[in-house]
Amino acid sequence: MPLVVEFAAQEPGRLARWWAEVLGWTVVGEAEVRPDGPGVPLRFVPASEPKSGQNDVHLDLRSESHGDQTHIVERLFNHGARFADIGQSIEVPWVVMADVEGNELCVLEPRKAYARTGPLAAVVVEATDPREQARAWAEELEYDIVAEHGEFASLRPPTGEGPYLEFLHNQEPHPGMLRTLSH
Template structure:
């Protein structure tokens, strides 16, 4: 059975501080079930969450680079006043303005306390029921090719596949969208942000990894050593991990 995205993995030197930032930003809670800080909906730790795509902040020793991440989060708002209030609150929490060549746009580009870019969107009807995270957005050269790979990789539904944009969402019609946007710049360094995918209970992780390789994924060595998950890259080199079934 195809995989499900369960969390966005963010590398950070201070995982606790970055986790607290994202918990406050989203109105969620930060949990520390192990060596990472997991951010998910308030009310107690539920993993995997049946609706939301959580955030897992993982400690790493190296700082980020000046290179823009190829993956980022778009945050939803419900009104112009909400957008302005959210931007102001995020800046009070430690977010900083970010310039990524966006020009004059109706959304606001910020970076979290360790420089990971994200956007606070103007109100859009399409995102009215996503929760605080409107979309997980990936820069790419060929959205149609990304749509072919990720549509087969995931149990999500493909909503759009065009030259400039491809869009997927959970088949239940809940939670954030996964969007691939055509951009002119090429991937040059490993991202500090990537998706973690999870097999369903009873599914075989090794079989799922083999299926992904047949679709065009490649093995990835990021110094992970002997771990129970598998690091891969999609056909354009975007990193992702397949976790052990829960």
């Protein structure tokens, strides 16, 4: 079963077009974005209320070099993304931003592990028990568990292409406007 990431959005069509443009993907219908290569579909549905607080799921974007990371940050900023503070240290090597509706995302520094993911390196989910969540999703999606330790677990499609599905420990995940679905 493929993975789909669903955003609740104030303006689903606008947010779909924004993500399609920044990822270089294709809008299908009014509010779904599909990759032209490795990736997972992004679906945008009407929000029942405005976003408040941090999402419990966010997207990590891949960069190929430090110069590329800077270029991606600049491109996102020029398309309306803003820098975000989610409590990260100033020493982390990634850049935290928010899209035009405030959904958090990270632009990662170059990492060899993400070489075959496409522009979307990972879908990151906050969970009270990352290893338990990873095992359940691995079975549901038929993904491989590639890392599992302490407060982190990571899954990968068996093809070795496309984004990772990563679970990070958070005792109280934030109820957000973004969720992962098996399709």
